[in-house]
Amino acid sequence: MSEVFVAVGSSLGVEPAAGLCAVAAESGATLIIVNRDPTPYDDLADRVVREPIGEALPALCAELAG
Structure with a gap:
């Protein structure tokens, strides 16, 4: 089981x-x-990020890595 699922x-x-x-x-x-x-799954999401992927993903990965 996964603790975090990220759809990008x-x-x-x-x-x-x-x-x-x-x-x-x-x-x-x-x-x-x-x-x-x-997306159809936004209502299920704990967090929705609408920033450009190239900006959002590095910051999100750093945050998740702690």
């Missing part, structure tokens, strides 16, 4: 991969979505 740069509109967000959230993982546009 995806509209999360194509199954079965998109459904992994729901699986992660239902399993108790922290769900973080990094995407320019809204």
Whole structure:
């Protein structure tokens, strides 16, 4: 089981991969979505990041690494 699930740069509109967000959230993982546009899973996410991926991802990785 994962403690954190990060979906990056995806509209999360194509199954079965998109459904992994729901699986992660239902399993108790922290769900973080990094995407320019809204996704169908934003309401399940613990955090939604709308910054450009090239800026958001390095900062998010550093934060998660502690």
